[in-house]
Amino acid sequence: MEGNERDYVQSLERGFAVLLAFDQELTNPTLAELAAATGLSRPAVRRLLLTLQRLGYVTNEGTRWSLTPRVLSIGQHYTATKAMIELAHPYLLRLAERTAESASMAELDGHDVVYVARVPVRRIMSINVAVGTRVPAHATSMGRVLLAYAGPERISRFLEEADLRPRTAATVTDPAKLRALLAQVREQGWCIVDGELEEGLISASAPVRDRTGAVVAALATSTSAGRLVPDKLRTETVPLLLEAAAGVSAELGYRPAV
Numbered sequence: 442m443e444g445n446e447r448d449y450v451q452s453l454e455r456g457f458a459v460l461l462a463f464d465q466e467l468t469n470p471t472l473a474e475l476a477a478a479t480g481l482s483r484p485a486v487r488r489l490l491l492t493l494q495r496l497g498y499v500t501n502e503g504t505r506w507s508l509t510p511r512v513l514s515i516g517q518h519y520t521a522t523k524a525m526i527e528l529a530h531p532y533l534l535r536l537a538e539r540t541a542e543s544a545s546m547a548e549l550d551g552h553d554v555v556y557v558a559r560v561p562v563r564r565i566m567s568i569n570v571a572v573g574t575r576v577p578a579h580a581t582s583m584g585r586v587l588l589a590y591a592g593p594e595r596i597s598r599f600l601e602e603a604d605l606r607p608r609t610a611a612t613v614t615d616p617a618k619l620r621a622l623l624a625q626v627r628e629q630g631w632c633i634v635d636g637e638l639e640e641g642l643i644s645a646s647a648p649v650r651d652r653t654g655a656v657v658a659a660l661a662t663s664t665s666a667g668r669l670v671p672d673k674l675r676t677e678t679v680p681l682l683l684e685a686a687a688g689v690s691a692e693l694g695y696r697p698a699v
Contacts, residue, residue, distance in 0.1 A: 452489075455481060459489045460498065460512065469505040525658065526558045528692040529649070532685040533560045533660070539681050542664045545570075546649070546689075548657070549587040552603040554578050557658070579619060580608045582634040582646035583659040589626035590648055590656035596623060612637040631679050635671050643671065645679050647686035652694030660686045 462478040463470065470478070476486045490506060493499045497511045529546050536544040537560040546558040553575040561570070578584025578599070588596055600616040607614050613622065626632045631647045638644075644663040648656040662682055664674070 455479070455485065456489050456493065459486060459493065460508070463506075463508050469502075469507050471504050472506070475506070523557065525649075525689070525693060529558055529658070529660070529689045530560075532688045532692075533558060536560075536660070536662060536681060536685040537562050540662050540664075540678055542662050542678075543570075544685070545583070545661045545663070546658050547583040547587070547661065548659075549578060549584070549591065550575070552578055552599060554581055554584045554587060554659070576638060577604070577606075577608065579603060579605050579614070580612050580634070580638045581661075582632040582644040583661045585619075585623060585626050585632045585634065586646040586648050586659040587656065589623040589632070596620065608638050609636055609640050611635065611640075631683060633671055633674060633679070641665050643674060645674055645682055647679070647682045648690075649686050650690040650693070650695040652696075654695060657693070658689075660689065 458479045458481065459475060462475050467474055467478060472483055472486055472490065475481075475490070476483045479486065481489075490499060490501070494501065498509055499506050500509050501507070526546070533544040533546060541562060543562045544560045545556055547554040547556050549555075554577075556570065556572050556574045556576075559570065559572055576584070578588055588599060591599070600619060605614040605616070605619070606612075613619055622632075631645060633643070633645045635643045642663060642665065644661050646659045646661040649658040649660055651657045660682060662678055664678075
């Protein structure tokens, strides 16, 4: 639902900006560092921090601030309302056991995909992948699966607005080529991306559908290029991935047309 400017609460936006400024580089920032990271004035950041402190989301020790465990409740409330995540977990676990590789599920959020469930096996990426991690949709198999079924208007808007910067030398950034790759994903029903998000990382994804047939998530399995080449991933792993995605879809009430 879209509202007009009168419905927009800028102070809420600024509060989230402060919360989101806490990251791996700013785990215990000062007020000045938060002001620089958010582009807000120091007095504004101070008021927001004191409000968040009163609500229990941040705490301070001297001049430095940190998040409290209470921020986890926001994600917990989201997870609790997403039955799909609970339904998918046994399938992710079985997929990880059968492939001996990490298994994940993600949803599309803006120009990124967000991990909503994950069963790790080994660390194969230099970035820290956990539930809530965001990665660019254009450079990932999950992102391409989700975009492929998002509809023509959403695809066009994404290709016009998204930051298609390369993550490696192999990253596809040409909008026309990406559009063709998305059409290929729709045709074959799965996607493999090799070394486009991170060198040496190869992943495969398949769509998860709800009872209406709409694609609501993507399942993925990831490994290193040293362990599996794309052809072997396609012949040995993709069938298992499609089976897992079909299982989750069935749990959500999807019945494919015969």
